Amino acid sequence: MTALRPLAQDLWVAERPQAFYGLSVGTRMTVIRLPGDRLLLHSPVALDTALRGELDAIGRVTYAVAPNRVHHLYAGEVAKAYPGARLWVAPGLERKRPDLAFVAVLGDEAPEEWRASVQQTFFRGRPYENEVVFLHRTSRTLILCDLAFNFGPSAAAPTRLLMKLLRSYGRFGPSTLDPLLIRDRKAARGSLERILAWDFDRVVVAHGDVLESGGSEALRAGYAWLLGSGA
Secondary structure: OOOOEEEEOOEEEEEEOOEEOOEEOOEEEEEEEEHHHEEEEEOOOOOOHHHHHHHHHHOEEEEEEEOOOOOOOOHHHHHHHOOOOEEEEOOOHHHHOOOOOOOEEOOOOOOOOOOOOEEEEEOOOOOOOOOEEEEEOOOOEEEOOOOOEEEOOOOOHHHHHHHHHOOOEOOOEOOOOHHHHOOOHHHHHHHHHHHHOOOOOEEEOOOEOOEOOOHHHHHHHHOHHHHOOOO
């Protein structure tokens, strides 16, 4: 098995085991190659020797993002492994992880460093994560962490059982617990509408399987309860 799995031109993922409160959910880093062979690491995972070798073979690790308040465990490893790499963090993470050396807090506008290739927006109204969502334009790929899941037969048995109980197994979208995480539905709905206005087909999630096609329709269907809410 290779450390990196290609999804499209200039787009790879690296998948690793990860537990959340004892439940095996896995995690996924997305790697975008920008012009000049610069690499942007989205939600970094542990950078072992094999992974570093494959990253070095496709470009130069230059930027990294910790895209929400939960996906930050390995963000500090990037600068240690690649001293010239620079880090951006999600809103609120600068207070949660004051130990991290970062350039700036992510927002609705992509930094100049990757603006030509990648679009982004801050998903408001979910303060637990404060996730910033990314779009790789040329591959029409939306990149998420915790705003949607896609658990199927490849998930561990306890994870499959829990997802079935939450009516979130075998389908793409948020779990039935997600409405509890949204504290401001109007703000969240506005953020979701901005994302749905983007041109994307594939969706990379951090937990579960990559959705290779039909992503825009699937995300809209999964969040129908939010889009139809007047609150």
